[in-house]
Structures are given as structure tokens and as C-alpha cells.
């Protein structure tokens with residue numbers, strides 16, 4: 001037997017428990033499956049909290065196509081290290097640790113070499129991606145534990161509110177990365193469109209970066225809450241007079257809305273040379289009035305989560321500014337109900353599953 005055959009051998013496995021969807025229409029239910037035993041570079045986490053992201057629901061219900069069942073969603077994970085492989089240097093048993101949307105990438109492409117693993121053509125998602133170790137698909141954070149290459153594991157510097165830290169791993173980094181990339185800073189005027197899981201983090205982060213933050217919402221009822229979260233102004237986007245008052249005044253607008261809406265209404269509010277970045281993907285492509293771009297040399301952009309170095313930077317930034325997500329903690333048994341409530345925007349502003357409840 002050659003040594004390469006030995007290296008390629010399937011690692012030892014241990015049984016674990018999670019919650020899975022087995023078809024687009026079946027509720028999530030207990031599901032027993034295997035995780036690999038930690039390889040030399042792996043960290044094993046006992047999952048303490050897992051945030052509930054809209055992508056979880058889209059994937060569980062096959063709304064983006066391409067779901068392989070059974071699927072165990074969850075990619076906003078905070079846990080405690082329960083085992084480490086021989087070559088692991090940055091973590092030890094007992095440490096708190098976190099992980100987000102990625103469990104692997106090729107580490108060799110230009111994106112990976114710049115620490116932008118989220119743009120790697122070979123990045124492996126935390127769930128519903130091919131599992132190169134065990135075959136089949138990767139299973140996510142709605143489970144007792146997870147085993148991940150050390151590189152994709154983050155340190156948790158703020159240990160006070162772990163349930164509120166979990167959503168930082170997707171909602172937090174998805175909003176932090178574009179705010180940083182487009183250099184949002186003190187004195188700038190920044191718009192956040194939508195006040196959901198992403199939007200509420202966008203407001204908190206832009207405020208902490210020193211910007212003048214304007215929150216756009218369709219619901220006048222969200223005004224007070226937006227101010228509590230850090231918005232300096234709140235604009236009801238259906239009110240044309242209110243919108244007109246902000247024409248050509250924004251350095252940057254972050255649009256977090258994934259429902260159908262008119263991007264032109266917001267583009268007109270961006271200054272000359274300013275940028276509007278989309279992080280929510282509406283089901284139908286938005287129609288863009290190109291004159292809105294040409295006349296003021298505006299840019300319309302997109303952004304996907306963030307790389308591993310930036311995710312650690314975001315966790316450190318949030319700890320430094322005492323920022324966490326606003327969460328409602330639920331037991332795993334309430335996950336199907338939570339999905340229905342999430343569809344009605346009936347959560348302030350993220351569900352976090354207490355994984356203690358999974359027995």
C-alpha cells in the first residue's frame with residue numbers, strides 16, 4: 001500500500017446528533033450522523049449557540065435549488081473546544097471558539113492568498129457542500145459538535161454574551177466587510193437599508209465606526225428601535241418627501257434587503273463617486289436606471305461575508321466596542337416555529353439556538 005493511500009483513508013468517525021430537513025417540505029427534526037475524529041490540524045467544538053440565518057431557511061427548503069438532503073443548516077457557531085489535533089497551535093481544550101460560513105478552501109488561489117477565502121472558487125460551505133473527508137455533504141451548526149480545520153476557527157474575545165456573538169459570524173461579518181472595504185469612517189454619512197438580522201448589525205457597526213447613520217425602513221414602527229441600536233436618523237422609505245431630503249448626500253449605502261425593492265430610489269441618494277453595496281439577493285434581478293450611475297459616477301456593488309482574517313478583526317472590533325447581535329434565544333425544538341416567525345420579520349433581530357436543548 002502506498003503512503004498516499006494511507007493519507008487518503010477515511011478518518012475515524014463518531015456519532016453525533018443534529019436537526020435536519022429531509023425534504024423541502026418536511027419540518028426540521030432530530031437527525032443522527034457522523035463527524036470525523038479530529039485530524040492533526042483539526043479543532044473539535046462542542047456547539048453552545050448557533051444563530052439562525054435566512055440562508056438556513058432558503059437551503060432547508062431548497063429555495064436556491066441545489067440542496068442535498070438531509071441538510072443540517074447553521075453557520076453562526078460559538079462553541080467550546082473539546083479536542084484538538086496534534087498540529088493545532090492556536091487553540092487548546094476548553095477555549096471558546098467560533099466559526100462561520102466556511103470550513104475549507106483551496107488555500108492556494110489568489111483569493112485565498114489574500115485572506116479572501118469567501119471568493120475562493122473552491123470554498124467549502126459549513127453545510128450543504130461536498131465533505132472531502134467523509135464523503136457526502138458537510139453538516140452545519142444545528143448540532144452537538146463540529147470538527148473544523150484550525151484555520152477556519154476564530155477566537156472569541158468577548159465572552160459575556162455568547163448567544164449574541166453567534167450571529168456575528170454571518171450577519172456581523174456580512175455587514176462589517178463592506179463597511180470596511182468601502183472605508184466607512186468618522187464624519188461620513190452612511191445609509192443602511194432594512195432593519196433585520198443584517199441591517200441591525202449594519203447600524204451598530206457603522207455607528208461604532210463613527211459614521212452618521214441613517215436607517216431606511218418601510219415600517220414607521222421601527223423608528224425608536226433603530227435609534228436605540230445607533231441610527232442617528234430614520235427614514236421611512238415609502239415617504240417620498242423624506243427620501244427627497246437626502247438626495248445626493250450619502251458617502252455609502254449598504255442595502256441588506258432581500259425582498260423585491262427599487263434600488264434606484266436609493267442610488268439617487270448617493271453622492272457623486274459614492275457606492276451602494278448589496279448584500280441581500282432579491283429573487284428577481286433588480287432593474288437599474290443606468291443614468292443613476294452615469295451622471296454622478298456612482299457605483300453599485302455586491303459583497304459576500306468576509307475572509308477569515310477579517311472575520312477575526314470583526315470579532316475583535318465588536319469586543320472592543322461591546323457589540324453583539326440582539327438575539328432571542330430558543331431551544332432547537334422551536335426551530336420550525338422560528339423559521340415561520342423569521343418570514344414574518346417577527347424577531348428582534350436574530351434567533352440563537354441554545355444547543356444545550358439538543359439531547
Ligand SMILES: [Zn+2]
Pocket residue numbers: 053054055056075101170171
Ligand atoms: Zn448566513
Ligand SMILES: [Zn+2]
Pocket residue numbers: 105106107108109110111112113117119120121122
Ligand atoms: Zn482559494
